Amino acid sequence: MxxxxxxxxxxxxxxxxxxxxxxxxxxxxxxxxxxxxxxxxxxxxxxxxxxxxxxxxxxxxxxxxxxxxxxxxxxxxxxxxxxxxxxxxxxxxxxxxxxxxxxxxxxxxxxxxxxxxxxxxxxxxxxxxxxxxxxxxxxxxxxxxxxxxxxxxxxxxxxxxxxxxxxxxxxxxxxxxxxxxxxxxxxxxxxxxxxxxxxxxxxxxxxxxxxxxxxxxxxxxxxxxxxxxSHRPFRVVPFFDPGVWGGQWMKQRFDLDPSKPNYAWCFDCVPEENSLLMRFGDVRIEIPSLDLVLLHPQELLGEKVHARFGAEFPIRFDFLDTMGGQNLSFQVHPLTEYIQQQFGMHYTQDESYYILDAEPDAVVYLGTKTGTDPAAMIDDLHQAARGEKDFDDRRFVNQIPARKHDHFLIPAGTVHCSGSGTMVLEISATPYIFTFKLWDWGRLGLDGLPRPVHLTHGEQVIDWQRDTQWVHQHLVNRIEPLGEGDGWQEERTGLHEREFIETRRHWFSGPVTHHTQGGVNVLNLVEGAEALVESPSGAFAPFTVHYAETFIIPASVGEYRITPVGNSIGQRFATVKAWVRG
Known part of the structure; x- marks a missing residue:
């Protein structure tokens, strides 16, 4: 590779x-x-x-x-x-x-x-x-x-x-x-x-x-x-972490340490966790990227997003790699009122899976099968948690084929996980710690201990209305063409109306003009080797991005242009862009 x-x-x-x-x-x-x-x-x-x-x-x-x-x-x-x-x-x-x-x-x-x-x-x-x-x-x-x-x-x-x-x-x-x-x-x-x-x-x-x-x-x-x-495009420092279900795609594509067994996660835009590197001449300073959010929330986030979230960066991009690995844990995220009442967090982890790559038989587990009896599924999960049997996922959960560039929307309350053989760009709200594992396929963690399962929390937040028909109608590849021009096409790819994040995909073979519209934009180059991000007015120096890199455009930037680099004849480039809906 x-x-x-x-x-x-x-x-x-x-x-x-x-x-x-x-x-x-x-x-x-x-x-x-x-x-x-x-x-x-x-x-x-x-x-x-x-x-x-x-x-x-x-x-x-x-x-x-x-x-x-x-x-x-x-x-x-x-x-x-x-x-x-x-x-x-x-x-x-x-x-x-x-x-x-x-x-x-x-x-x-x-x-x-x-x-x-x-x-x-x-x-x-x-x-x-x-x-x-x-x-x-x-x-x-x-x-x-x-x-x-x-x-x-x-x-x-x-x-x-x-x-x-x-x-x-x-x-x-x-x-x-x-x-x-x-x-x-x-x-x-x-x-x-x-x-x-x-x-x-x-x-x-x-x-x-x-x-x-x-x-x-x-x-x-x-x-x-x-x-x-806070007035120019930038990237935070990604970090990579192995996991019990991790795969090999990132290790091979990003030239990571080959001695590690796998890489499960890459946090590529989580300012609460990531570093920001700033160079002053010969000296490089590494600080929490959260320091930028704390000191310049209005320029970075925009007035409306800052008013709504305060000095918190509400959009997260990360990678989940199961290529050559295993299924993620079967899980659900809390509803808004539950996360507020139980944990003091004012918004929840709605998310989506954008498929960067997939093996031929890859699937995403999403929503319950039509006709599922909630009591029967919960009882089956409890038996599995006690080690009496494996959870009967084929009986209760939809398995939907996953192909490159598919987009699966996952509003809180929807049971889900990525299956083995997928490379996921996860686009979500930021409070990522709030994942209720329902079943972990009988595995131990890398530390040799049972991975925690949170059925007591999870069974209280599952939305049982999200069955086979509802999931296919509302959550799978909700692609809507919005416009096209010379060398570009724009599509709306989500997210669900219950989620505060909007996503757009741009296919392009020539320059595409974007505008922050007063709110922070987060993008990833999901197709194409290299692109240039420029200011039409020269407000910032040209900024180069490469395939699979996540980059942040502060709200203060306003208009910006993304142009393919190199010989683009016959080649399509694509970005996925996320922002907070007004």
Missing amino acids: KLTTYDKYPEVSVKGYEHQAWQGWQAIVTALNTRRSAAAKTVLVIDCYPGVRLSELEHQLLPALNASVLVNVESARQDEQALHTLLARNLTDDRVFGVLSCHQLSEFFDADRLAALRQQVADAAEGLVVVYGPGASLVHPGDVLVYADLPRWEIQQRMRSGELGNWGVENQHEDILRRYKRAFFIEWRVFDRHKTPLLKRTHFLLDTTLADAPSMVSGEALRAGLKET
Whole structure:
């Protein structure tokens, strides 16, 4: 299978700030020292996202600063039992699902001990006073403020390796799903609220993603880079992950590590999880792409989308690879009222499967067969969950042939999964964690443990009206021609009216003009080797995309043009575009 030119490390190059970024601890220390006040006393605050290696700061950075006073804010943090009491309602007993937290970071600290640290800083007469750790700015705003950041995906890697537990607890060896749950529902929510105002005023951003290979950029340069990114096409950094059902298509097409058994997922546009790479001269900075959403939601999302979703990126593109693999878990997503009432999330995971490639006998499981007795199917699922039998999928579930460029719509409440032999571009709403597995084909996870099944949740949200006739009428290849011109054709491909995402496919052999219409656009080049994204007015530099790459067009861009690159005679290109309906 021929490799593509898929770019696994896309960057945004930021001009004019080449001398405001530094690589390595020595250069970082020199840069920080230049900001020390001429006054007798300077307070340097290094606030951190949870997951930053404080031991690395303590061994590599702090000794070189020659501080007269060092204050670790974590000495004022509540103890483990107090945190558990505070968070019990949000943690729940479930292995996977919690309740979204509305806590403020100050609640995680003992007020008296925090006051004592503030007094310690105030009492320091002269020299450099360094306050560091997650929440350090609660002690002092900082004469010089550094924010140490890293992407959620790197946090997950540290969790998986056993290096990292949750913030404030020694649970490195706890079930990874429970650690991820605590981070997803609580820690990341609390710290995103805390860091947003800090990013708007920080003097420096410290990139701690790579161990012992730090980078730092000035706050001025960081904010200039984020502002530029919010006005031009860009890609986030994809990450690939093996899974028990994973396939071989991405490994072969994207030139991935051949030693891995498979690759199941690729998250190619999930700003909550993905990184954003920005280059300042010779220095590359890796930050959470969510930082862009938090600081520039209106330019990125558009006024209407921002008003509706706040600083959240509501569209997700990812890949599900079962080519040479196995079926996904048979699953269902919660209805809107269920996700609101049970988990505190205000919208649910509606989605769709766009088929990038498929083996000849591939199928998608979608909806229940006409005449299915709900009680009989639920009883069969419970028997399967107890290990008494295999779920009788052929009796209860539609199996629909899947071909390249088919599009299957999956509004919440519809039972579904991709069968083996498919390469799926999944287009969905963002809260991807809310998947209720109903049956996992009797498999163990890669960790050797049974994969969690959520029948208690799932049986309460299945829409039994979505039977064979309804599915074929409403969810399978709802392709509607909308217009055509010289070298292009536009089609509406979905999604269902219950879903807030609209999708369009453009076939083209020459330039096609698009417009964001005031809302963020997310696209993938689903056919063709390479295309060029340009501004008719020259508002941004030409941007190259390759086959299967997902790219984001901020709402602020307005009009843009996509043109095939190379010899396109006799060749059709295609993009799939998604945006939030008005």
